[in-house]
Amino acid sequence: FGLCWISIVGNSQDLKLDKKEKKEARKAERLKDYEALGTLLESRKFVFEADKVSSQMFNNRISPDHNYIRFDTLSAFIQFERIIKSKKPLTWEGNIVGWELEKNDKKLYYDLKFNISTVIQNYYMFINYDSSANLRIGGFMYLGYIRQL
Secondary structure, eight states: OOEEEEEEHHHHHHHHHHHHHHHHHHHHHHHHHHHHHHHHHHHHHEEEEEEEEEEESSSSOOTTTEEEEEETEEEEEEEESSSSSSSEEEEEEEEEEEEEEETTTTTTTTEEEEEEESSSSSSEEETTTTSEEEEEEEEEEEEEEEEEE
16 A cells, blocks of 8 residues: 555646646747747838627627738838728728837736827737737727748
């Protein structure tokens, strides 16, 4: 009985180490993803693709092919479908002004604020380490992902 007990205690300690090792590995992977995302965001060569939009009145799935912001260093090209009335996409482009990228190293996310020179509108983006992002434009919240161009 004593030998069985020692064996069980030894195995449970191994399981605790495995759990701790797995947790540390996940943490290291998240940190790696966070740092790579930071490099991508600082390059200003990426696209935000939205697949969902919500407001106080609705919550809809949308196509990332027609709802995105493409950043190309100093300029941006934006296309979003009209939510109300027709689905014809609205497009505009301009220079990026007021670019403010803040990072939270503890919680592994970024806050991005920017304006486009041709549009009187403020853009606010919250970006998680896993590249999922929320973009707020006026009363609309677009949910989607950041990817490299």
